[in-house]
Amino acid sequence: MQTTSLRHAGALAMLALALGAARAAPPPAEVFFSDDDIGEAQLSPSGKRLALTTAKGAGRVGLVVLDLAPGGQLTRATQSATADVARVSWVNEDRLLFSLVDLTEMSMPTRAPGLFSVNADGTRLRMLVKRTGRAFINTGDGDDRVLEWNHQLLAVPEARAGEPGDEALLAEFSLDGRGTQTPVWVNTRTGMTRRFSAAGAPAGVVQWVLNSRGEARAVLTLNGDRVQAHWLPPGQSQWQPLFDAPVLQQPFKLESVDTDGTLYVSHVPKGERHSVLARYDAAAKAPADPPLVRTPGFDFVGQFVKDGPRLLGVNARADSDVSVWLDEGMKKFQAQVDRLMPGRLNRIDCRRCSQPDMVALVHSYNDHDPGKLWVYQGHPAAGEPKWRAIGRVREAVDPKQMAGLDLQTITARDGRELPVWVTRPDGAQGPLPAVVLVHGGPWMRGTAWRWNNWAQFIASRGYVVIEPEFRGSLGYGDDHFRAGFKQWGQAMQDDVTDALKWAQKQGLASDRACIAGASYGGYSALMGLAKDPDLYRCGIASVAVADLELLVQGSWWVPDDTGLARRLTLPDMVGDPARDAAMLAANSPVKLAAHMKAPLLLAYGEEDLRVPLAHGKRMRDALAAVGRPPEWVSYPGEGHGFSKPEHRLDFARRMEAFLARHLAPAAGN
Structure with missing residues (x-):
């Protein structure tokens, strides 16, 4: 070969790492399988605060908020004795959303994580969505305006001018196993809800594609064994069909949408092998050519990087993570960071991106090192450095x-x-x-x-x-x-x-x-x-x-969660229990x-x-x-x-x- x-x-x-002639004793297993010292890290909308999840100083992963001003304090915003904070998002400059999971039970996907909100200083803790499982945290609000466990965070839209920006958008999942979602607005301070408006949108939605204001602009629906994509073009009130195809034969995937209505999709161009990111061409009724982002040798997989309504670039994955910046200022800043931290991948999250007073969070890592977090402040106070070390992801490594x-x-x-x-x-x-x-x-x-x-x-x-x-x-x-x-x-x-x-x-x-x-x-x-x-x-x-027979056919006596896949994909991807019985038996351990x-x-x-x-x-x-x-x-x-x-x-x-x-x-x- x-x-x-x-x-x-x-x-x-790459860093040149040398070992002595005699190998030291290998690190103990705890070094590799303990929890991260720093888990999630999220800059606030203004970049003045940094939210971190960590178990340092406590038995469980909690939420702390660091004031990035000179002499700023570290505040423990919330801590549970029996559960771990995860999936943190800023709602506005003063309020955060988070879920509670049990990292000791993460292999049990049937436990609903719930949803909570809290002020950055730890006050006004509120449960928004119920969490199933053991008792975990006391909000003390005594309020019964709590949504059922089948609601999950869908998006945190940017606030409109003159509005407090206290709302988040949740998805209510159907309980029939079909995965359909109904959005609902929730006020993170009061728990009050209001209806989500998507006039004319088709029924049976399993994916909502929203702009930065939380407005629906594209959807994916599931009917039987087929999926349909629809789009609401800019300036129009009628939803337009994009495709109707079997689950495993979708011509492209819905990725994102701009505030101006531009739709982004990923697809495999004719004659090529790997998917790319492209704008959708309404006139041609197809992905536009040339594509916006290619990752040669790899299918496009990535997340959009936005600063308010501005699309700055895309964080994609080739053989490593790579940032594809469309903004010239961010291209230059990425090059500066890479010169300062060579031999590493440097993932950037920023506020007021590429502006003189930009605040950026950098996760710098490589194959030997889970990484270190740094904060860059474009206009630091007198005597303060522009770069500030936050901490290592895993200190024991x-x-x-x-x-x-x-x-x-x-x-x-x-x-x-x-x-x-x-x-x-x-x-x-x-x-x-x-x-x-x-x-x-x-x-x-x-x-x-x-x-x-x-x-x-x-x-x-x-x-x-x-x-x-x-x-x-x-x-x-x-x-x-x-x-x-x-x-x-x-x-x-x-x-x-x-x-x-x-x-x-x-x-x-x-x-x-x-x-x-x-x-x-x-x-x-x-x-x-x-x-x-x-x-x-x-x-x-x-x-x-x-x-393999148990996998593709199931059994009344063996409960599992493979029902939908068993109907929609396993017959084509693994084998049909009747037509392919001999092949399945021949390859069943x-x-x-x-x-x-x-x-x-x-x-x-x-x-x-x-x-x-x-x-x-x-x-x-x-x-x-x-x-x-x-x-x-x-x-x-x-x-x-x-x-x-x-x-x-x-x-x-x-x-x-x-x-x-x-x-x-x-x-x-």
């Missing part, structure tokens, strides 16, 4: 102990280009024992050039980590995505195998390899042991799909236990609704029946993943010990 290097633009300026991450493009056995991520300890010599880490989904992107806790944890123990973006993965072109349809255990698995064999041929990986993953990645780990039993010395599968030779670690959440525990029990019993019982662990109170700190650490330590037994690094590495 041939190989070509595909490195992100910042790779040429020592970048000098972390590994480098690189993206390669190889050629799979059938000629398909295959992106492969390689995480390898700095200074390592010669081939290393390998862990093939397969991402979940499978219809998602695996990773990007940044610090990743699992890959770094494994690499810190002396292994090279191989992460293939096998066919079916998103982000690498529509053809790459669709090439994975009905290929579970087949061409998708061949891609995983080819990635390891390539790494071995390149001298990166030795002949000692283990395959690991969660969810679909766990399925791939099981199939790797069954399909290539002589290639792997061990396998680690967590929350793994093990029974529970039926292939006799082919598995290597030791296996199996781990499941006992309350998982995405991949129910029945998958694990059936796989465990099938292996026991052929005389090769796996190492088994199941975690109570966990869903699709392990959220409780004690469970995360327990699984990491089990994995570390399991790899050490079956895949010990060679002496001197």
